[in-house]
Amino acid sequence: MLYDDFKPIVDLILNNWTALQLAVEHGMGAPGGEKTAQLMSVYIARYCVENIVDQDDLTELLEDLMDEEFETVCHDDSPKEVASLLILFLSLLKEGRHDELRARIEAMPKCQKWLSEPMHDSAPPQCHGNPDDDSTSSSGDDEDDSPETPGINGDAATSSYKNVEPEPMDEDVEPGWTVVRTRRKK
Numbered sequence: 001m002l003y004d005d006f007k008p009i010v011d012l013i014l015n016n017w018t019a020l021q022l023a024v025e026h027g028m029g030a031p032g033g034e035k036t037a038q039l040m041s042v043y044i045a046r047y048c049v050e051n052i053v054d055q056d057d058l059t060e061l062l063e064d065l066m067d068e069e070f071e072t073v074c075h076d077d078s079p080k081e082v083a084s085l086l087i088l089f090l091s092l093l094k095e096g097r098h099d100e101l102r103a104r105i106e107a108m109p110k111c112q113k114w115l116s117e118p119m120h121d122s123a124p125p126q127c128h129g130n131p132d133d134d135s136t137s138s139s140g141d142d143e144d145d146s147p148e149t150p151g152i153n154g155d156a157a158t159s160s161y162k163n164v165e166p167e168p169m170d171e172d173v174e175p176g177w178t179v180v181r182t183r184r185k186k
Contacts, residue, residue: 002093003049009089009101010045015111019078019180023070036069048090058083074180 014020014037024033047053047061062079066072092101 003045005093006049006090007042007045009093009105010041010048010086012105012108013082013085013089014041014044016109017078017082019066019072019074019076020070022180023066023072028072029070033070040065040069044086048086053087053090055080055083055087058086072180076180078180 020037020040023029024037027033030036043065044061048058059080062082063074066074066079089101089104092098092104
């Protein structure tokens, strides 16, 4: 019962997570990123409901999922913010503070609900592995199926924002990774 109430909240929070949305939109990780994100939402909701979670553990889980499933490392502390929101909303739900919960949800920014699309009731991924380790994948000719997928340097991720100038590539960032940083207020 708690899972059924908490899962839409997880979807809403993950729908608003820019790092996850960019990773899915730009084809980071294995093909089928939207389905992977939906399964990730199921996994996170179950993890939170079935375990006693704290912010550090949940932050680490989110970072691991982004890294392993989407080959994305967030340098903007967004996994910590997402974990904090998830724990706050879960505690409000458990304590029966539905009016406060509803008010906080309504105060969240409105966004396209791309994670709430219907999907099969499949089990969330139990093992997180590197998609490059798949021995059945073709080894040289990786034709891209989606036209909006950026090149290796991730220029498409930054070019869609008018006020953001592309940052120089850090030497410690491997090709194929998208760097997500905090916004600087002017």
